[in-house]
Amino acid sequence: MSASLDSGPPPPPPRTPTTTLRRRLAELRGPAVPARPLDARALAALAANPGCRRRALLDGAGVDKGALAEAIGSPSAAFGQSQFAFMRGNAFEAKVKGDGGTELLRLLHERTGAGAEPPRDVLAPDLAAAGPEGRAARTALALREATAAGGWAFLDHPMLALEVAGSPAYLEPDAVVVHPDGRWTVVEIKSFPMIDATADPSKVGAAARQSAVYVLALERVAAVTEGASVHHSVLLVCPKDFSNLPTASVIDVRRQLSVTRRQLTRLARIEDLADALPPGTTFDLDGQSGESLAAAVEAVPAVYAPDCLAACELAFHCRDRARAEGEVTALGRSLRGELGGLTTIGEVLSAARGASGDPDDPTVAAVRRAAALRTEAFACRS
Incomplete structure (x- = not known):
């Protein structure tokens, strides 16, 4: 990138x-x-x-x-993890974070620490506090103290705050690692497998968008912390192949971060x-x-x-x-973007028949051309 x-x-x-x-x-x-x-x-x-x-x-x-x-009276869209997948994910996360995050830090050093010393004497601050506001304040303090100390620190389930539409939202990443040079890295742990070092692209994309939100919230804390910076590459930890052994990949989320910041x-x-x-x-x-x-x-x-x-x-x-109102958005955002000012299916059909629309409008012209080609194709078939 x-x-x-x-x-x-x-x-x-x-x-x-x-x-x-x-x-x-x-x-x-x-x-x-x-x-x-x-x-x-x-x-x-x-x-x-x-x-x-x-x-x-x-x-x-x-x-x-x-x-x-x-x-x-409308069915709720079903999404998210099943209870079995949720329990399996928790068990895998506990395995990755066991022994003070030793395995997690090993994976982080293996993927990002070429030529550097392996993490030793890792600080694991207690982030307990009353309520999300208290936990967010305690997390910010722990990040500042760890950065000032100049060593490795492992923050398990920190709490971050981010303003959304004028109201604070409290976010809880799986982990954040503080490097000796003041960099902060978000760690996202998922239960879907990496097979031959490759995972499902759609699931990786969803994890990247979610991690970008955490990075955005971390930047607020880093802005008021001397010597701190947020790494725009996050560590994604998943089971290796079909085992329960952890493996990791580094994902650059700068594109997702830019889109998320702009859209929010x-x-x-x-x-x-x-x-x-x-x-x-x-x-x-x-x-x-x-x-x-x-x-x-x-x-x-x-x-x-x-x-x-x-x-x-x-x-x-x-x-x-x-669908009842004939909105073209029901057919997908890409199609909605192609149709410009034609916002309903009725308007599209009317323009295609020549009953409405400015013939000089490129969108109207394209719709009419498509209708003519369709008519011609059906005539040839008959």
Whole structure:
């Protein structure tokens, strides 16, 4: 990858929501309902579809989208790990991190430390604290102390904070390693295998997008830590072949980092989304009918794409609405980009028949040409 790719300035520190905003978000999800925390997977999905205000608001308010989908009579999109895979992943992570992260640091040195001394006398600070805010503060302090000490440090499940649409999100990477030269490296541990040193590209891509969110959050801490820098290559640790032995690969996430930073800055602020709702709108499942909840969901604009099926519990509901309204986004983002100002299937068909559209518009001309070729092909076949 080109070295000229600018990582951009570090993100600003997260701001604590005002009491009014906290109260408003609590009203949206239900006063007695605890907020579901944002994680790196959710932030990566938000960054991939920043135009979807529905997901931005529901995730920002901590609404349980799976329960909401069932309440409005729509099946919740099934994704994520099975219970067996979850247990296997935890067992593999414990194996990799055993003995103070010795095996993990060996893999890191093997992949990135050519010519350097193997890690010795590794510091493993205690990151325990009350609540996510306390843990994030304790993690930041541990990172500063480890960097100042000038040695190796292994942080197991640190807590990082990142502002998203005006509200703080707390993220928990598998591990962060501090190098003696002040570099910080994110470590992501996955249970899918690397067979002959190659893993499933789609799974590696998802891990890279998730890791980019962690790197983005780490940059905020590094910006106020003397001598610190965040490595833009993360260490991905997976089982080797069909065994339970760990192996690792270094992934450059500068491209994912640039995209994630740009897309997250495009997200509308949560307070603006909440203020735009009709008075009395709430997603509280207690005492509300499915019809009223569906009306509340429809009050927030959504942008559906087939990719949502792998990342959002409301994907089936949004897909049905997009199909009913003839939105071309239901056919995929690439096609939506090709069709320019033609946003519905009806507009596309009308332009293809010559009933509407500017003939000088390249998109209209291309659609009409495609329709003519189709007609010609069917005529030849007959």
